[in-house]
Amino acid sequence: MARMRFLFGASAVVAVLTAVMSHARAEDLNDYPTSARADYVFGCMKANGETQEVLQKCACSIDVIASIIPYDRYVTTETILSMSQVTGPVGSEFRSTEPARLAVQEFRRAQAEAEIRCF
Amino acid sequence: MKKMLVASASIVGLMALHGSASRADEALDRLAKDPKQWVMQQGDDANTRYSKLNQINTSNVKKLQVAWTFSTGVLRGHEGGPLVVGDLMYVHTPFPNTVYALDLNHEGKIIWKYEPRQDPNVIPIMCCDTVNRGVAYADGKIFLHQADTTLVALDAKTGEKIWSVMDGEAGKGQSGTDAPFVFKDKVLVGVSGGEFGVRGWISAYNIKDGKLAWRGYSEGPDSDTLIDPEKTTSLGKPVGPNSSTSTWEGDQWKIGGGATWGWYSYDPELNLVYYGSGNPSTWNPVQRPGDNRWSMSVWARDLDTGKVKWVYQMTPHDEWDYDGVNEMILTDQNVDGKQRKLLTHFDRNGFGYTLDRVTGELLVAQKYDPVVNWATKVDMDKSSKTYGRPLVVDAYSTQHNGEDTNSKGICPAALGTKDEQPAAYSPETQLFYVPTNHVCMDYEPYKVSYTAGQAYVGAAVAMYPPKGDTNMGNFIAWDGKTGKIAWSNKEQFSAWGGALATAGGVVFYGTLEGYLKAVDAKTGKELYRFKTPSGIIGNVMTYEHGGKQYVAVLSGVGGWAGIGLAAGLLQPQNAAAWHNAVDQGKLPTQEKTVDTAGLGAVGGYAGLASYTSLGGTLTVFALPNE
Numbered sequence: 063m064a065r066m067r068f069l070f071g072a073s074a075v076v077a078v079l080t081a082v083m084s085h086a087r088a089e090d091l092n093d094y095p096t097s098a099r100a101d102y103v104f105g106c107m108k109a110n111g112e113t114q115e116v117l118q119k120c121a122c123s124i125d126v127i128a129s130i131i132p133y134d135r136y137v138t139t140e141t142i143l144s145m146s147q148v149t150g151p152v153g154s155e156f157r158s159t160e161p162a163r164l165a166v167q168e169f170r171r172a173q174a175e176a177e178i179r180c181f
Numbered sequence: 182m183k184k185m186l187v188a189s190a191s192i193v194g195l196m197a198l199h200g201s202a203s204r205a206d207e208a209l210d211r212l213a214k215d216p217k218q219w220v221m222q223q224g225d226d227a228n229t230r231y232s233k234l235n236q237i238n239t240s241n242v243k244k245l246q247v248a249w250t251f252s253t254g255v256l257r258g259h260e261g262g263p264l265v266v267g268d269l270m271y272v273h274t275p276f277p278n279t280v281y282a283l284d285l286n287h288e289g290k291i292i293w294k295y296e297p298r299q300d301p302n303v304i305p306i307m308c309c310d311t312v313n314r315g316v317a318y319a320d321g322k323i324f325l326h327q328a329d330t331t332l333v334a335l336d337a338k339t340g341e342k343i344w345s346v347m348d349g350e351a352g353k354g355q356s357g358t359d360a361p362f363v364f365k366d367k368v369l370v371g372v373s374g375g376e377f378g379v380r381g382w383i384s385a386y387n388i389k390d391g392k393l394a395w396r397g398y399s400e401g402p403d404s405d406t407l408i409d410p411e412k413t414t415s416l417g418k419p420v421g422p423n424s425s426t427s428t429w430e431g432d433q434w435k436i437g438g439g440a441t442w443g444w445y446s447y448d449p450e451l452n453l454v455y456y457g458s459g460n461p462s463t464w465n466p467v468q469r470p471g472d473n474r475w476s477m478s479v480w481a482r483d484l485d486t487g488k489v490k491w492v493y494q495m496t497p498h499d500e501w502d503y504d505g506v507n508e509m510i511l512t513d514q515n516v517d518g519k520q521r522k523l524l525t526h527f528d529r530n531g532f533g534y535t536l537d538r539v540t541g542e543l544l545v546a547q548k549y550d551p552v553v554n555w556a557t558k559v560d561m562d563k564s565s566k567t568y569g570r571p572l573v574v575d576a577y578s579t580q581h582n583g584e585d586t587n588s589k590g591i592c593p594a595a596l597g598t599k600d601e602q603p604a605a606y607s608p609e610t611q612l613f614y615v616p617t618n619h620v621c622m623d624y625e626p627y628k629v630s631y632t633a634g635q636a637y638v639g640a641a642v643a644m645y646p647p648k649g650d651t652n653m654g655n656f657i658a659w660d661g662k663t664g665k666i667a668w669s670n671k672e673q674f675s676a677w678g679g680a681l682a683t684a685g686g687v688v689f690y691g692t693l694e695g696y697l698k699a700v701d702a703k704t705g706k707e708l709y710r711f712k713t714p715s716g717i718i719g720n721v722m723t724y725e726h727g728g729k730q731y732v733a734v735l736s737g738v739g740g741w742a743g744i745g746l747a748a749g750l751l752q753p754q755n756a757a758a759w760h761n762a763v764d765q766g767k768l769p770t771q772e773k774t775v776d777t778a779g780l781g782a783v784g785g786y787a788g789l790a791s792y793t794s795l796g797g798t799l800t801v802f803a804l805p806n807e
Contacts, residue, residue: 153310161645
């Protein structure tokens, strides 16, 4: 029950932010679980600063990304970025292969678009 | 009179010792037969990873929910899986190899925690992440094989250390990653370090007191390998004297590789232990002429003495790093109208082998991924000179093309069509369920010299999916009797999690994206998926507690994508810096010393350690209460 309340709370935050950021459309939001958006915003704030302003920019950034890349492809990029940190041959499958490079490139392009629109 | 007493006391003592040892075996056997518990990493001695539990089945698995989770507190790759013995669950971690005992009666409350102190200098000699493939249980003890090769026996109830032995020398590049295996009154461990010129071995210790019973090497004189030139056979013929040393130039066998870090199995009727040996060192084949026996081989050793009954080398003179360490799965199946004792093995080299495990006769050797191209086939003609050997294609032979030449388009890649991630077998469908890699490579061997404790690799490798394909993995069902694929599901990435087959007709496995997937054992149809917090390279297990069936798996691959996603950490040097900043795979005293130096613009990582330690998570699933 506590968990339900937390989830509800988190999606409410996203909803409010979405209303503020006019760029992202409502139908785009359904594809990404709230936990994935929160994870991105958390990382983004760790990298760019833990302020209200950065929170809004980071939230806008993931909403724009979600409007460009389907969730499945986001999971692909997420997997590549975490696996490429693994030492040994498993990691090299992700550091150097063409599909990995393309997926990350696609993600970076969406992120660049988000940067223009949100930052 | 006094003498008499002493004598009879020692006889009683001996009897007690003997009696207790066999009682321990019987107790473990009894536990292993109880499907409600999961008392060994592979579920049983035969390595089938099959459970008779059927509460979760093909029609209700879609309702599966997370029952509870447990964070291991350690980043990096989590292989293996938990054990369940009675009301306790035992969970292990990668280096520093912490072990937790959790109380299943009280929502996974920690009963005890064991944290060995190990020299962190062992980390750089672990080629392929600081993994550990889990603990073993027997005779009221939990056995842990640490990264520094220490084998320790803990009191299963309290976590107190009962005995410990050092099996190898980390200073020479020897490390421990494989799980210990308990068969009868012995606990067996192998060694990792094929990339450091380690000469592989397997050791058997008495579970009672940790005394070394025997040790058999992968290479060397017959006295070291425990091979009997007359009695040990290969493909039905005696191997003859010095079968190993005669296939190496000079004393290269002393640094010959043949590590032994896979999953072992045991047939109690034959009293034989089965396992595989890894790649010969170096990766440069030109530098080590000969067949390099007995690297890359399937072994059958007597459990009591270590003596070799039979041995079969799958990849003589390896040129691609196709380790032979993968699990040996023992089944009894009907072949051509005859009930036979079989051994099935999915080798890194892309061939699925089925042998008669009594004699070592080769019955089936077929490609379990159609893209495998380095050999046309394994010669099955008993009258041929090359009987039992792979017929290598020159274009993909790094030996033929030579040093400093890049051989291109070799399938599979060095990580093999399958790596350590164990397959499962269901006696109901009589199919094997195999997580595979679908990756090819360019391989350029170069000359290296050996220094003890230093990497001894000698090849540059680039990997990519097979031409025309975008998927880098498959999850397949395999008929071991005919050597044919029954069905195959594409996976976007290498399927690196161990499979579980159940009597509910459901097969489970995890993916690098972090999905736990449930598929229909008959058709491969996906019935359920759930995204755990991190990528899965652990093995799925199941148990029953309080009348309810649970399915559990460790996730955690080592890296949290979050910062990478947000701040462009794809560059290896950035990833390494980030790793140093948040990695908890350090000595406990250093846990709080989170070093943020060298991170430049992207700072402020101090608070991340507790968040990213979620990288290592045990997720336990169950059906909702009706």
